């Protein structure tokens with residue numbers, strides 16, 4: 001309806017503007033369509049804003065006024081006011097359904113008395129199940145609720161439509177040949193873009209604030225120094241947990257390191273081959289194939305780690321070497337995560353290598369250098385800052401990865417207190433910060449216990465680390481860009 | 486004019502370094518070079534002149550197979566260096582380019598220090614026996630390219646931080662340091678002031694003692710000053726090729742005459 005008004009406003013304003021210029025669109029300040037758009041916007045924006053506000057406010061207002069109808073005496077021991085209110089809503093909804101399905105006339109619905117009719121059964125027959133027999137007060141409140149809702153909806157429709165018409169009419173009355181409709185439309189576009197940008201920024205802020213708040217709570221209950229410097233991770237719900245982050249950080253860094261050792265050389269060499277040696281035909285096939293790796297969900301990589309790589313490493317590598325242990329190991333998770341990161345490194349590096357100007361290659365080849373000498377001595381140094389940026393981005397991806405770690409390396413924290421050998425053995429099971437966050441928050445949790453709140457502190461620490469890495473990466477990449485502009 | 490006559494006499498005793506016969510170059514469907522025959526003599530400066538887009542750079546790039554790096558470029562015909570066909574499958578283009586060096590139309594210093602830029606070729610080809618030797622090559626090359634005084638205090642600074650004209654001379658120094666037998670120079674003075682230009686011309690004259698030089702230039706005066714032979718290209722054709730003195734004073738083809746006198750361009 002609002003859009004219909006907007007469409008009418010569009011044509012009316014457009015015509016009025018044309019008329020004011022005697023049909024000569026060159027005499028207008030703006031193109032005719034701008035007048036139309038202005039009118040349409042004037043109709044849509046205020047009315048939709050009111051609509052949105054109304055939809056938020058209406059339930060709140062109705063709810064408070066209806067809940068006053070239920071006297072305290074009617075609230076029995078084993079329930080609360082808010083539970084009663086949800087009954088009220090269910091009954092009101094049930095009445096609506098009953099009317100819609102013909103099980104009840106509208107009059108009947110407003111006049112019903114719970115003493116006289118067996119409401120529970122009648123509603124059940126139209127598919128609305130109620131937990132208990134309906135109390136008189138509740139039924140009364142529900143009927144009131146229905147009425148208020150319906151009336152409010154009517155008002156809402158009416159006021160929104162009126163507003164749309166007023167808006168369109170106002171814009172229409174202003175449409176003449178000197179009116180700067182184009183500038184107004186321009187401002188509307190700007191406002192739209194700004195609001196999109198601010199939603200993104202505000203969400204980020206909101207996330208950070210909520211993390212900060214919970215972390216603050218955590219540090220109120222647990223010593224910050226023992227969190228940051230504690231070398232033991234042993235949560236239990238008896239109240240004497242050791243919640244040191246170091247074992248988890250060590251696990252995170254160790255697994256990421258192995259992943260990078262796998263991903264960086266393979267990804268980089270693949271990128272060099274793709275951009276310098278491969279012919280256009282091969283590149284057209286091989287590049288998408290490599291990038292498919294990036295599209296595989298991490299849970300699938302996790303399955304691969306759990307079912308293939310883990311047992312294979314245990315049977316063909318760990319056991320022949322005399323290590324015992326399960327299929328979970330740092331090495332498994334690191335290898336699989338490395339495979340996941342290959343396309344990251346390779347496609348970013350590929351772009352960066354391609355951005356190195358052809359004239360540098362020519363210059364080196366023209367001095368009698370071979371292709372690989374050119375790559376080693378000119379192209380890689382020229383692309384190095386960008387490649388470092390790519391590696392840092394891959395690192396922060398590795399640090400944030402969860403699924404592969406759970407399935408590949410297990411959920412037991414590194415045991416730093418058992419000596420160095422234990423800590424650096426790549427065949428040990430270990431776990432990372434992200435994995436622990438998940439386990440601390442799943443299951444029955446009490447959001448006031450430090451064992452749960454520690455998840456937020458862990459999350460915030462991780463966030464700060466990856467943020468730092470990303471900033472560093474962006475800084476390096478940007479610095480590199482300046483060189484060729 | 487007197488100088489030039491001496492130079493002319495010198496050319497009579499020199500031998501053929503490069504001889505190109507029936508060279509055709511296509512970029513995809515564009516026919517960029519049409520049946521060109523040129524003899525480039527040893528210890529001689531040959532100038533290529535002609536209007537923009539006529540194929541001077543393209544032909545120059547054929548002489549050290551730099552066109553191999555362009556996918557869509559096809560070269561046919563025969564180009565002999567010291568009697569050997571450079572497009573023969575047996576020939577290694579890398580070694581060819583070490584012998585036939587090139588200075589490009591656009592300066593392209595590597596993102597390395599000034600020193601490393603110049604030392605690049607000697608290092609690759611193992612021309613220096615030790616560090617002192619390499620230092621010596623670098624200094625000599627920079628001096629010959631008339632840039633030593635400007636950079637001697639900042640050899641560790643990046644080559645990309647130099648001005649356009651300085652970069653151009655750095656690239657000349659880089660090419661000279663490799664000690665090629667033939668040096669191809671594509672508009673080496675296009676970004677240089679008159680003083681630096683004079684110094685580079687001096688360098689070219691000096692190089693002629695040992696090497697042969699091919700220079701592309703848009704300056705008639707420069708071609709007349711430094712070269713003994715001149716080739717005039719027009720729309721992919723080699724219109725006229727001969728002694729520089731004869732081309733500039735007594736051209737045979739009317740197109741050459743009108744280009745030199747500034748009527749086509």
Ligand SMILES: Nc1ncnc2c1ncn2[C@@H]1O[C@H](COP(=O)(O)OP(=O)(O)OP(=O)(O)O)[C@@H](O)[C@H]1O
Pocket residue numbers: 512515517535536537538539540541542543544555590
């Ligand atoms: N890489 C390329 N791909 C396609 N066509 C090219 C390429 N390089 C040159 N050409 C074409 O070949 C022709 C000759 O170009 P070339 O660069 O040899 O001219 P030039 O004589 O050096 O001109 P200038 O004096 O402006 O440098 C031009 O028509 C150009 O469009």
Ligand SMILES: [Mg+2]
Pocket residue numbers: 541542543590671
């Ligand atoms: Mg050119």
